Amino acid sequence: MKRNRKTGKTQDKKNQSSGNKKSANKVNRVVKGRQQWADHLTEKAKQENYPARSVYKLMEIQKKFTIIQKGSRVLDFGCAPGSWLLYAAKTAGENGRVNGIDLKSVEIELPSNATAFVGDIFDMNEELAAVVGKGYDVILSDMAPATTGRKDVDEARSIALCQAALKAASDLLETGGNFVCKIFQGGDFKHFENDFKAIFSSHSIFRPESCRKSSKEIYIIGKGRK
Numbered sequence: 001m002k003r004n005r006k007t008g009k010t011q012d013k014k015n016q017s018s019g020n021k022k023s024a025n026k027v028n029r030v031v032k033g034r035q036q037w038a039d040h041l042t043e044k045a046k047q048e049n050y051p052a053r054s055v056y057k058l059m060e061i062q063k064k065f066t067i068i069q070k071g072s073r074v075l076d077f078g079c080a081p082g083s084w085l086l087y088a089a090k091t092a093g094e095n096g097r098v099n100g101i102d103l104k105s106v107e108i109e110l111p112s113n114a115t116a117f118v119g120d121i122f123d124m125n126e127e128l129a130a131v132v133g134k135g136y137d138v139i140l141s142d143m144a145p146a147t148t149g150r151k152d153v154d155e156a157r158s159i160a161l162c163q164a165a166l167k168a169a170s171d172l173l174e175t176g177g178n179f180v181c182k183i184f185q186g187g188d189f190k191h192f193e194n195d196f197k198a199i200f201s202s203h204s205i206f207r208p209e210s211c212r213k214s215s216k217e218i219y220i221i222g223k224g225r226k
């Protein structure tokens with residue numbers, strides 16, 4: 001094996017270390033690219049007066065699946081800080097109605113056809129259930145649990161939120177209604193998908209381009225409540 005007189009490294013080691021450098025540079029470029037993409041959407045949301053970049057996910061879903069129509073009555077679970085509420089209210093138009101529920105209050109000003117309530121999907125008291133009512137055309141759930149960093153715990157919490165949203169969709173949607181639900185892939189996803197199939201005429205799994213590349217989230221879209 002040839003040894004470089006200046007560096008003292010063997011030829012093989014030199015190739016290896018330059019290979020390592022190259023792949024580290026590539027990883028850095030990819031991470032930087034992702035970061036710029038995320039920043040670009042955050043900036044775009046700010047300029048377009050949405051409080052969160054998550055609005056672009058719903059826009060992509062709407063473009064592909066047309067879940068909200070003019071005049072739709074929409075219920076949005078996990079609605080804070082309010083981007084989906086704003087976009088759904090705009091899409092449903094002045095004859096539409098959008099209600100949202102979140103553990104946190106929504107601080108932005110909402111249009112007259114949208115209202116946000118503070119509440120927990122696991123603990124919908126009678127008063128909240130009465131004001132929220134039923135007979136919705138669309139139910140959205142972008143709810144995300146407080147994460148612990150433990151994959152199994154986080155997946156289980158996400159599935160529990162999705163099960164609660166699916167139960168609400170089954171109780172509150174009109175026949176023919178649509179449902180969009182965020183879920184973290186893994187764990188009990190197949191089981192959840194089967195429950196979903198029983199309630200909707202068709203369903204699709206979709207990962208919007210605007211999801212952070214590092215995120216495990218996907219959206220399951222059910223059309224035509226049976």
Ligand SMILES: C[S@@+](CC[C@H](N)C(=O)[O-])C[C@H]1O[C@@H](n2cnc3c(N)ncnc32)[C@H](O)[C@@H]1O
Nearest residue numbers: 078080081082083084102103120121142143144
């Ligand atoms: C990713 S954010 C939603 C962003 C929202 N779609 C938007 O565009 O502004 C997820 C939300 O889920 C809410 N959430 C989590 N657990 C909930 C629960 N048990 N009941 C209601 N909302 C919940 C959180 O408080 C958080 O605001």
